[in-house]
Amino acid sequence: MAELNRPPLQGIVVEEHLVFTFTALCRASGADAAQLQAMVGEGLIEPNETIGTIGAGPDDWQFSGDALPRARTALRLARDFELGLSGAVLVMDLLAEIERLRSLLQSSSRSR
Amino acid sequence: MEFKDYYAALGVERTATHEEIKRAYRKLARKYHPDVSKEPNAEAKFKEVAEAHEALIDPERRAAYDDIAKRQASGQAFEPPPGWDSGFEYSGRGGDGMAGGGDADFSDFFESLFGRGRGERSGREGMRRAGASAGPVQGGDHHAKVSIELRDSYQGARRTMSLRMPVIDAQGHVTLQERQLEVTIPKGVREGQHLRLTGQGDAGRGGGTAGDLYLEIQFLPQPLYRLDGRDVSFDLPVSPWEAALGATVTAPTPEGPVQLGVPAGSSQGRKLRLKGKGLPGFPPGDLYAVITIAVPVAASEPQSAAYQALAQTFAGYDPRASLKV
Numbered sequence: 001m002a003e004l005n006r007p008p009l010q011g012i013v014v015e016e017h018l019v020f021t022f023t024a025l026c027r028a029s030g031a032d033a034a035q036l037q038a039m040v041g042e043g044l045i046e047p048n049e050t051i052g053t054i055g056a057g058p059d060d061w062q063f064s065g066d067a068l069p070r071a072r073t074a075l076r077l078a079r080d081f082e083l084g085l086s087g088a089v090l091v092m093d094l095l096a097e098i099e100r101l102r103s104l105l106q107s108s109s110r111s112r
Numbered sequence: 113m114e115f116k117d118y119y120a121a122l123g124v125e126r127t128a129t130h131e132e133i134k135r136a137y138r139k140l141a142r143k144y145h146p147d148v149s150k151e152p153n154a155e156a157k158f159k160e161v162a163e164a165h166e167a168l169i170d171p172e173r174r175a176a177y178d179d180i181a182k183r184q185a186s187g188q189a190f191e192p193p194p195g196w197d198s199g200f201e202y203s204g205r206g207g208d209g210m211a212g213g214g215d216a217d218f219s220d221f222f223e224s225l226f227g228r229g230r231g232e233r234s235g236r237e238g239m240r241r242a243g244a245s246a247g248p249v250q251g252g253d254h255h256a257k258v259s260i261e262l263r264d265s266y267q268g269a270r271r272t273m274s275l276r277m278p279v280i281d282a283q284g285h286v287t288l289q290e291r292q293l294e295v296t297i298p299k300g301v302r303e304g305q306h307l308r309l310t311g312q313g314d315a316g317r318g319g320g321t322a323g324d325l326y327l328e329i330q331f332l333p334q335p336l337y338r339l340d341g342r343d344v345s346f347d348l349p350v351s352p353w354e355a356a357l358g359a360t361v362t363a364p365t366p367e368g369p370v371q372l373g374v375p376a377g378s379s380q381g382r383k384l385r386l387k388g389k390g391l392p393g394f395p396p397g398d399l400y401a402v403i404t405i406a407v408p409v410a411a412s413e414p415q416s417a418a419y420q421a422l423a424q425t426f427a428g429y430d431p432r433a434s435l436k437v
Contacts (some may be wrong), residue, residue, distance in 0.1 A: 008270050008294040011307030011327060018308060028253050028326065041249070062426060072255070073147055080141055080162065095148060103340065 018065040022058040029071035121164035251314030251323035269297040300392035323349040342397025349406040
């Protein structure tokens, strides 16, 4: 229990304060380089290329924090349903749309 | 250790074919996968289903499991002797292409039979490989979930959690060790966001840095409040006369009860905004009390008379005017 005497660990909120390089995102998401490049190709995650580099490759890419949960969800769906990546991305788009409609439905049924 | 009936988990016969097992898994996965399901306990159910599938879809594992199950059925308590599985060669799918999502955390039963599942398994093998090579190797990243109350996001909180992580000893053996961590939950954190705890993943080797730990924030279910980003809303029931005449009512907020003015002439669905009383942040969210009008049932003669008096007084009022009938 010695660990408990230390000050509590401070975390960083990934979605708000973190930027990933290509390699860091591979490591954190568990995707390999080819999978991550395919996700960029599918438009699931978008790199903000470093300013001033035209035609920059993966080594210059940076990703905002929300790329991590997106990449992980895609990998999970692909694995558990034996889908290709584009199938997983389609599922995610549809899920997001359902979620949007659900909350719309909820707020409109409540205001009646 | 609890014996798991993997055939029951998938709802198939012990004689089921490979195809039948696959079909049963797919059907249940569509129903319970936590990313697509709204079923209660989807996550726990999917875990059982995925574990059963992982055990039965691989012929070698299935044979080993059937062997154990036979002994279990003959009344022997289940207790696998250490190394009992050494007779089975798991050529397996250790390097499973999509294993990376790897939050598979299978039961002790599964692990005692087959080692760790899916992503974790290949991760572990990766560690073994890494252990054999020279030079610094960075430790792997880990993912876990932490459940908090809504008010923990309002006030900030501390959570003590235990995690089981693979640790490599000097001989290169991998064991699972329980670690306790005390973590600060930052104010204003939202459902589904992740915290990164630097250096709290796997230890690095040969001078490599440690991996990181990612914690996914989950809010415990609560009946009152709805969340939309940093905005929080709840239904505020008022009586018809409070809505018509205005009133000061006591309303709940995640930070404790407040006195709230309901303006005269409020209608159903009107939103009263408490600016900045949503989840903390820059800027903080707002809290909305959404008015719902509660209509009391006339349960006595005087109460019926009161409604009748109301009807006479409002003789010209047509609640259906907008329907144009």
